[in-house]
Amino acid sequence: MSTSKNILAIIPARGGSKGISNKNIRDLNNKPLIAHPIDTAFKSNYINRVVVSTDNELIKNVAIKYNAEVVDRPDELASDSSLVIDTIRHTVQYLAETENYKTDIIVLLECTSPIKSVIDIDLGIESILEEKADSSTSFKESPISPNRLWRIDENSVAPYIENAKPFLPRQQQPVAYQLTGQFYALSNKILQENPGSISIMLGKVYPIKSTTAYVIDIDEEIDFLIAEEIFKKII
Structure with missing residues (x-):
């Protein structure tokens, strides 16, 4: 399916991770953690813009090295209590105000879930393009x-x-x-219709039953070790 829609991948990556120092730029399977969602986004058949939202200069440099664009995240959106949906809103609004860029669909790709299926992501995007849903995410x-x-x-x-x-x-x-945690996709329309929501799953949600056998959330040191072993099995 081809599309003329502006489909924006947003990768949030703040610098102040308490659990693991410099987590988002730490190497996993021979490349920085943040490079995994960036590379996945570029493999999608639909995503046509990849933006990293960060408050950290080191993360910014790594993101640019892997060909992502960067939007500087304000300090008030980079604390432990900050909500990811507020980062999404800021990024979409920033691009609209500075470039007159009209986002149609947003795809949130988080660094902490480095094992992602492009098939699942594209199925989620398709569900919104085909107007089956307002948002989509994957389940196991x-x-x-x-x-x-x-x-x-x-x-x-x-x-x-x-x-x-x-x-x-x-x-x-x-x-x-x-x-x-692989991805969250939603239309910008449903995002704008719900200005006070803290949820990323808005309106009618289309579920994707994950095709990925392995899913991991990187929060602690042990998670990096487990993820390394998983990559050895799947690559």
């Missing part, structure tokens, strides 16, 4: 049924979901899904 089957979660009070425990049957065999438990 959860290894733990919500019926097997527990609530612990001071002196007692109980199933987290009332009347759940946690001791039923796994095959008899309801199937549940969790977000993979």
Whole structure:
């Protein structure tokens, strides 16, 4: 499917990661972490602009090296409590005001999920182009049924979901899904219609059941080690 729409990949990458120092430019599988979502974006059949939003000069230089554009992120959007949707809004507005660039579809690609499927991303974009949905993201089957979660009070425990049957065999438990974090795609129209929302999943959400066998979120040192082993298996 060809398109004349402006499809913008936004990669947020602030410099003040508390968990792992300089996480976004640390090497993973022989290239900086931030290079993974940049490279994925350029492989998409639909994304036609790739922008990194950052407050950090080192990240900025690495992003440019890997052919991404950079929008300087204000300090107030670069704290631990900042919301990613506010970074999206800032980037879209900045490009509109400085270049008269009209964004049609936004694709959020986060560095912390370096293992991404271009197939999944393009399917999500297609769902918006074909007007099946306002936004899209990918899911994987959860290894733990919500019926097997527990609530612990001071002196007692109980199933987290009332009347759940946690001791039923796994095959008899309801199937549940969790977000993979690979991507979030949404139309700029639905973004502008929801100025106060903190969610990236807006309007009608089209689910993509992930084709990627391995999904990881990079938050701690151990996650880098696991990710390195995964890359050895998939490359």
